[in-house]
Amino acid sequence: MALRCGGSWLLSGFRRVVGTSLYAQRLNFIPVRMSSSGPGDEVEEFDLIVIGGGSGGLACAKEAAQLGAKVVVLDYVKPTPLGTKWGIGGTCVNVGCIPKKLMHQAALLGEAIDDARHFGWNVPEKQVITHDWAKLVGAVQDHIKSVNWVTRVELRDKKVKYVNGSGFFQDKNIVAACLNSGQVKCFKGNKIVIAVGGRPRYPDIPGAVEYGITSDDLFSLSSPPCKTMVVGAGYIGLECAGFLNGLGYEATVMIRSVPLRGFDQEMARMVCEEMQERGVKFLHTTVPEKVVKNEDGRLTVHWRNVKDSTTGCDVYDTVLFATGRRATTQDLNLDKVGVKYDKESGKIYTENEETTASDIFAIGDVIQDKPELTPVAIHAGRLLAHRLYSGGSECMDYTNVATTVFTPLEYGTVGMSEETAMQKCGEDNVEVYHAYYKPTEFFVPQRDPSRCFVKVVCERCEPQKILGMHFLGPNAGEVIQGFAAAMKCGLTYKALKNTVGIHPTVAEEFTRIRVTKRSGLDPKPQSCCS
Known part of the structure; x- marks a missing residue:
């Protein structure tokens, strides 16, 4: 183009x-049936077959192997219409979280150059500062390739077999993989995990x-x-x-x-x-x-x-x-093995990662009504491996999962939105605390802080259990992570307001929040040390 x-x-x-x-x-991954293994061909047997080499599938595979299981991972990336392909590691590493965060950081550095003048750095005022797209892409892709390489090494070191092939069910325990050569290899698994993720x-x-x-x-x-x-x-x-x-x-x-x-x-x-x-x-x-x-x-x-x-x-x-995205499940032959899924989204119905077919599981973005987040898939995959191979009983808790939207002013959130809390609990039972604030680093360059904002949604009755926390401002991901752990422990507004903040940070704004929406008072920024 x-x-x-x-x-x-x-x-x-x-x-x-x-x-x-x-x-x-091609996008829906309707498989092309090629000549498969003949009657005399060996079908290699494994304790666990993982279809999909993204974050969740890899985490599950490596954890299972560490617990003594014999594991194979099947992974293949079908090219986009533009011809774009990538290596093992899934969306996050190759075309998602990692390159997105690096390019977001590149944009933030452009802002920082202008800020630097106000902090005494002699950046020439009249010099036109330009950006080199090709250099950025090169740096990003070099990093991605290094992660692809490390991933391959980790699989080898943990004795996980890796097959660069597009997997689909031939039978309930038999998974075939279409290789680049056109050959179809078959694998037998006692347990099978579907972790194929999605595509735009x-x-x-x-x-x-x-x-x-x-x-x-x-x-x-x-x-x-x-x-x-x-x-x-x-x-x-x-x-x-x-x-x-x-x-x-x-x-x-x-x-x-x-x-x-x-x-x-x-x-x-x-x-x-x-x-x-x-x-x-x-x-x-x-x-x-x-x-x-x-x-x-x-x-x-x-x-x-x-x-x-x-x-x-x-x-x-x-x-x-x-x-939007669609789970890449249409080439898996799910109907053949009794795995129920949503025909529109392609997502699989599960309960504690178990599908409707015995000994077939699903994790990550491919399952219905669960957060499409890399850490969610990783954690669910590891817990599943322990349930399968070490007698574990802990299941993935999908509530109060934090995330951050890396827009120019970042938005970090954990728990319920204000709308969801009102709907589930009723307006009279919900208290919303909110406040604007001005980050210390905004003062010298006089950057506009008008949308640096925090919100805490909690129950109205004592001890006011917190239902949701929302942060708009610099380093939102770093800020919201700690509060997510606190919410897992049942954080209340009383505990939050009795927490001593670290000064001067943007994270401390959560500990200084006092104004409720119900009061009608102006949630304007407090003075630096009030």
């Missing part, structure tokens, strides 16, 4: 031209597959994305738009309904307002209708407003679809 940025022609990589329906088949969805509109990209492609683009349309306002869409804007590329976010669905909506609104103030554009209540490639190689996106049916269009260099 050719991109033009600043008047120059840029080649972002080779894309095979495929039809939408053909790629839909493309909307069913003309030009989406042919000309669009997803987060699976973004982190390895050889040329800068330049003016970018991001379709979707979940955490992936907002994070990508945020760091692209921070790196100097014009970004527009298209939102069908609400941003950050499932998150606290007051916090979501503030996240978007902050992004807009920093230069990100938003198209609200809007959906794409088609993507057209122009003669100059750029892309025209046509859209429609879902409220008033008005239409519009604009020209972009890159169109990034962040419109």
Whole structure:
């Protein structure tokens, strides 16, 4: 796909031209049945077969092997329409959390350069500071490859067999793997764990597959994305738009309904307002209708407003679809072995990671109604291995799992949103404490702190057990992690207000929070030492 940025022609990589329906088949991983092992071929037997080499599958496999099980991991990455592939490790390592956080950090460093002038660093005022996209991508990909290598070494050291093949059930205990050579190898397992994760969805509109990209492609683009349309306002869409804007590329976010669905909506609104103030554009209540490639190689996106049916269009260099993900289960032959799953999302129904078929389990993003988070998959995988091979009884607790949205002003959260708490407990039974604050590091450069905000949602009756905590500001992930542990221990508002904060930090703002929404008082920032 050719991109033009600043008047120059840029080649972002080779894309095979495929039809939408053909790629839909590839994306949904409908298997191609090739010649399998013959009657005389050996079928290797294992205690545990893990289908999928992402964070959860690898954690389960390594833990099981440490406990004495004979384990094989089957993993294969089908290329995106752009041809993007990656190594073992799953979404998080290759096209998710890790490259996202590195690019987010790159954008934050751009802000820090300007701040540095105010702190006495002699950064030339008139010098134009530019960013080198290719150098960033190179550094990010070098790190990813090093992690891929370490992962392979760890599997070898722990005596876990790794097969680079796309696995699917031939029978309840037999899993076949399609190899690159076209050969199909079969493995017999006493227990089988499905950990295939998910892949981004493309909307069913003309030009989406042919000309669009997803987060699976973004982190390895050889040329800068330049003016970018991001379709979707979940955490992936907002994070990508945020760091692209921070790196100097014009970004527009298209939102069908609400941003950050499932998150606290007051916090979501503030996240978007902050992004807009920093230069990100938003198209609200809007959906794409088609993507057209122009003669100059750029892309025209046509859209429609879902409220008033008005239409519009604009020209972009890159169109990034962040419109949700689908579990990659359609090629597994789940119906054949009695594993029930949601036909729309592809996600598997489980209870304590057990599927509806005996001795077949599922973990991670592939299971229905559970958080799609790497640490969740890892923890669930390890606990499952102990239940299977060391007599363990502990099951994964999916409540009060913390997470952070790495937008320009980060949003960390654990527990219930305000809306969920009100719905489950009733408005009269919920107390909401809130406060604005100004980080100390914002004072010297006089950065705008107007959306640095904390919120604590708790029961109204004593001792006011805390139901949810929300933090908007610098280092949100680091802040919310400790409070997540406290909430696991039954944190109350009384305990929180009796906790002595570390001064001056942004995390201490949780310990200083006193104003309730019910009081109607202004939650303005307190003075530095009050």
